[in-house]
Amino acid sequence: xxxxxxxxxxxxxxxxxxxxIEFFIEGLTNGTIPDYQASAFLMAVYFQDxxxxxxxxxxxxxxxxxxxxxxxxxxxxxxxxxxTGGVGxxxxxxxxxxxxxxxxxxxxxxxxxxxxxGGTIDKLEAFDGFHVELTDNEFxxxxxxxxxxxxGQSGNLTPADKKLYALRDVTATVSSxxxxxxxxxxxxxxxxxxxxxxxxxxxxxxFMKTEEEAxxxxxxxVRIGNLVGRNTMAIISDMSQPLGNAIGNSLEVxxxxxxxxxxGPKDLTELVLxxxxxxxxxxxxxxxxxxxxxLLKGVINDGSxxxxxxxxxKNQGGNPEWVDDPKLLPQARFEINVVSDSEGIVSEIVAxxxxxxxxxLGAGRETKEDTIDLAVGLxxxxxxxxxxxxxxxxxxIFANQEEVGDVIGMIKENIHIGSDAQESKLIxxxxxx
Numbered sequence: 001x002x003x004x005x006x007x008x009x010x011x012x013x014x015x016x017x018x019x020x021i022e023f024f025i026e027g028l029t030n031g032t033i034p035d036y037q038a039s040a041f042l043m044a045v046y047f048q049d050x051x052x053x054x055x056x057x058x059x060x061x062x063x064x065x066x067x068x069x070x071x072x073x074x075x076x077x078x079x080x081x082x083x084t085g086g087v088g089x090x091x092x093x094x095x096x097x098x099x100x101x102x103x104x105x106x107x108x109x110x111x112x113x114x115x116x117x118g119g120t121i122d123k124l125e126a127f128d129g130f131h132v133e134l135t136d137n138e139f140x141x142x143x144x145x146x147x148x149x150x151x152g153q154s155g156n157l158t159p160a161d162k163k164l165y166a167l168r169d170v171t172a173t174v175s176s177x178x179x180x181x182x183x184x185x186x187x188x189x190x191x192x193x194x195x196x197x198x199x200x201x202x203x204x205x206x207f208m209k210t211e212e213e214a215x216x217x218x219x220x221x222v223r224i225g226n227l228v229g230r231n232t233m234a235i236i237s238d239m240s241q242p243l244g245n246a247i248g249n250s251l252e253v254x255x256x257x258x259x260x261x262x263x264g265p266k267d268l269t270e271l272v273l274x275x276x277x278x279x280x281x282x283x284x285x286x287x288x289x290x291x292x293x294x295l296l297k298g299v300i301n302d303g304s305x306x307x308x309x310x311x312x313x314k315n316q317g318g319n320p321e322w323v324d325d326p327k328l329l330p331q332a333r334f335e336i337n338v339v340s341d342s343e344g345i346v347s348e349i350v351a352x353x354x355x356x357x358x359x360x361l362g363a364g365r366e367t368k369e370d371t372i373d374l375a376v377g378l379x380x381x382x383x384x385x386x387x388x389x390x391x392x393x394x395x396x397i398f399a400n401q402e403e404v405g406d407v408i409g410m411i412k413e414n415i416h417i418g419s420d421a422q423e424s425k426l427i428x429x430x431x432x433x
Contacts, residue, residue: 003027003037010044018057025061029160035167042164042173050178055220056227058178062186065160069109069192074143076105079279080193082184084217087205087355088242092120092150093256094264094272095279097309100148101299104283107143108150109157109191117355117364118249118372121152126250126329126374127318134316148312158186181220188225195231195282197275198222202428203240205351211236211428218431226433233278236428237271241349241384244268248363248377251398254326260306267383267426273297274427330375332398337381338411340388347418349384354395357410361399376400378411385421 006020024041027033050058071078079099083089096106110120110132117123124130132152134142142149161183168174188196198221201207202214218234225232244265246255258264259272273293280292299305310320322328358364362373381393388394395411397404 003033003041007037007040007044010041010048013048015051016054016057021054021057022061025058025065025160028163029065038164039167039171042168042171042176042179045178046173046176052223052227055178055182056224059182059185059189059224060228062158062160062164062182063190066156066158066190068190069157071107071140071143071192071194073140074105074107076103077194077283078105078107078143078192079195079197079283080106080108080188080191081197081199081275081279082188083199084184084201084207084214086201086239086243087351087358088117088244088247088252090123090244090246090252090256090259090268091199091271091275093123093253093309094259094268094305095276096148096150097260097312098272098276098296098299098305099279099283100146100312101305101308102280102285102295103147104279104285105143106148107139107193109153110150111153112365117247117252117358117377118374120150122372122374123249123252123256124150124313124316124318126253127313127322130313130316130318132316142315146308146311146315148308149316150312157190161186177216177220180217181224185221185224185228189228189230193230195279196225196233197278197282198232198234199271199275200234200236201239202236203238203351205239205242205355215429215431219433222431222433231282233282234431235274235278236431237274238424238426238428239351241424242351242354242380243271245380245383246377247355247358247379248361248398249372249374250329250331251377251379253329257306257309257323257326260300260309261303262300270426274430278430332375332377332400334397334399334402334404336397336399336404336408337393338395338397338408339391340382340394340417341390341412342417343390344388344417344419345421346382346384346386346388346394346415347421348416349380350414350416353410353414354378354380357407357414360407360410361397361404373400382415384424388417 200218208214276296277289277292314320361376363377
């Protein structure tokens, strides 16, 4: 078998066999296939696409290029969730304890974030002493006993995907549906879950800018998951404005706690209930999404989800008393209100630009070497559709430096006040196959 023949076959629009795809991924991983041939392969896929079977075979080949996490010793149907990312995405911090409170094992590998704010791991480390370095035995025991644990990602998970992603980034092939879908699903499948729920974002703060693009990606990932034996569902959700009100690590933890108490932002609560209901159905607790949603509301209303969150924080070295008094979390030295220069209705909040403003305060990373300031960030006081008076607060900046003029400028440029606003919609559709 020769790589040049595989490239030519795909270039001509023909379907590759499982063996040909495995040959490519194995050679890419061990270095016997050079970057120039791998790049040619990526461009051929970009223009000729892949069938569902090719996509599934590519995904599994990447899964088996490195470590595969074995969760078989954890009792029950293990559920996992993936979001394609956004601004103020606090979902996992609420979703995990809510689902676990229904005795559904939530065993998650998570990472640190590049971009606007930290990843789930960074947010959880706002609790002093919280750690994600657990042995396999500790992780398994914790999930079996308490149904919830979050650990850091393995260093050798899907190494072929890492190599492919680096090449895609410099060969203008990032925006290929089969390459995006197989990249995401390979990591989820290697992480060992039985069932996967996907939150595919669309809008200004998302990678997929239109609903149609997001739906195409979501459908591709759902089909891959189901073809390789993982029950998979997806939703398309809005990221044209930030999710919730808080953008920044400690601030998002505080918002998660409020949501677990039943006092969170309407959009964050709706997203948690929508994703959580799919997880409950996939875990076999009920066949009805509506019934699942009521079960989730129940564990929020009776306080058991909050108790589960405190138990989770304690299990992994954090102080659960901080949940009862979030002011013990890292706090910024300065609070600066950005006020409206006019009266009207908030017509647009440009999500990605507001995220960059938070990153400029130190809430996120531009490079892997950057250090995150867990205390800083932004809290939106108005969302799209809200009325606002001149001089009323639009955003509160939480900073550890007094001079934040450039951040104020970015906020004012990217929150638009008009005479009306289009109705804001959070969930566009659900995809089950």
